Amino acid sequence: MKIVAVGHGLPAEMLREVECEKRQPGAGEVALDVRAAAVNTKDIKLYTTTDYARMRDRPSVFPLSLGLEAAGVVTAVGPNAPGPLGPIEKEDEVIAYRVEGAYASRIVVPSSCIIPKPARLSWAQAGSMMLPGTTAFHCLAATFVRPGETVLVHGAAGAVGRFATQLALITGAHVVGTVSETNFDLLRNWGATPVLRGPGFAERVQAAAGGKLAAVIDTVGTNDVIDASLELFTDRRRMATIVNLSRARQDGFLALGGEAGNDEAIRIRDHARYAIAALAQSGALHVHVDRTFRLSDAPEAHEFARMGEGGRLVLIP
Numbered sequence: 001m002k003i004v005a006v007g008h009g010l011p012a013e014m015l016r017e018v019e020c021e022k023r024q025p026g027a028g029e030v031a032l033d034v035r036a037a038a039v040n041t042k043d044i045k046l047y048t049t050t051d052y053a054r055m056r057d058r059p060s061v062f063p064l065s066l067g068l069e070a071a072g073v074v075t076a077v078g079p080n081a082p083g084p085l086g087p088i089e090k091e092d093e094v095i096a097y098r099v100e101g102a103y104a105s106r107i108v109v110p111s112s113c114i115i116p117k118p119a120r121l122s123w124a125q126a127g128s129m130m131l132p133g134t135t136a137f138h139c140l141a142a143t144f145v146r147p148g149e150t151v152l153v154h155g156a157a158g159a160v161g162r163f164a165t166q167l168a169l170i171t172g173a174h175v176v177g178t179v180s181e182t183n184f185d186l187l188r189n190w191g192a193t194p195v196l197r198g199p200g201f202a203e204r205v206q207a208a209a210g211g212k213l214a215a216v217i218d219t220v221g222t223n224d225v226i227d228a229s230l231e232l233f234t235d236r237r238r239m240a241t242i243v244n245l246s247r248a249r250q251d252g253f254l255a256l257g258g259e260a261g262n263d264e265a266i267r268i269r270d271h272a273r274y275a276i277a278a279l280a281q282s283g284a285l286h287v288h289v290d291r292t293f294r295l296s297d298a299p300e301a302h303e304f305a306r307m308g309e310g311g312r313l314v315l316i317p
């Protein structure tokens with residue numbers, strides 16, 4: 001079984017179950033039984049809004065296969081299909097990222113997308129860490145966060161924000177993160193400084209950072225957040241957004257996307273997969289899964305995410 005979107009609209013109306021791919025893997029391909037596939041914000045934006053397609057200058061083509069990352073078990077390996085870290089064998093437990101159509105019980109993907117699953121992680125953790133983890137890694141690399149510096153992470157308790165916060169702390173930086181009050185303890189337990197998001201956040205960040213802000217990573221993207229950040233922080237080469245790319249281009253700070261064609265970003269993010277997997281395996285990086293849904297309940301999971309119930313959601317075939 002596989003979930004596709006059949007047009008622009010609401011999850012309950014637009015998501016459909018169809019048969020999944022039955023073909024054997026060809027040259028350079030691997031087939032997997034999927035055990036877990038993450039719900040990422042992009043999966044939802046691709047068919048619930050037309051703005052997103054306009055922003056990317058690439059309309060969604062329906063039926064649209066959803067799901068950019070998965071974890072699962074290799075069931076067949078095509079000819080000449082090594083992984084980036086060595087040979088792939090039947091029964092291997094692996095992560096597949098970045099792929100198309102991970103919302104399925106079986107997928108056939110390029111072998112270059114496959115890396116070993118860290119043994120200590122659950123299927124749900126392994127299937128949901130690569131997109132946010134590699135995006136966060138890209139944010140830190142692009143803003144050159146160094147040990148001893150203070151970095152502001154907007155949306156520090158979101159999927160990308162949690163990884164950005166943890167990676168910055170692992171680097172030896174101090175982190176000030178904007179969050180809702182319910183996420184204060186999460187940040188404090190890691191050793192970061194939480195600051196209440198919303199009106200007046202700039203003054204609170206100023207007080208928490210003590211005027212020593214060295215970089216800003218935005219995972220929220222509202223004009224309010226960006227306007228106040230630009231007033232708070234003047235070095236636009238070290239301020240990055242992953243959301244409001246048009247504001248970044250307009251105001252001369254960093255717009256970070258991992259879309260096809262953005263070779264530098266893809267190279268950084270592909271490389272980051274190994275670091276993310278190793279840090280997760282060592283226990284240095286915590287991978288949060290807030291809730292799992294059955295794959296057939298994908299419409300409910302998307303509705304749950306759209307309503308801002310939030311957290312990291314994972315589909316289990």
Ligand SMILES: NC(=O)c1ccc[n+]([C@@H]2O[C@H](COP(=O)([O-])OP(=O)(O)OC[C@H]3O[C@@H](n4cnc5c(N)ncnc54)[C@H](OP(=O)(O)O)[C@@H]3O)[C@@H](O)[C@H]2O)c1
Nearest residue numbers: 041135155157158159160179180197219220242256257258
């Ligand atoms: N360009 C790229 O390569 C790329 C890659 C991945 C994701 N993205 C985009 O990045 C964004 C974040 O993705 P995600 O998966 O991390 O989303 P997420 O898990 O839903 O997290 C978003 C976080 O934003 C926080 N938030 C919402 N409104 C806020 C505000 N006004 N001020 C401060 N914080 C606010 C929430 O904080 P609380 O929970 O504390 O309330 C939430 O935790 C999405 O728009 C996604 O599409 C882009």
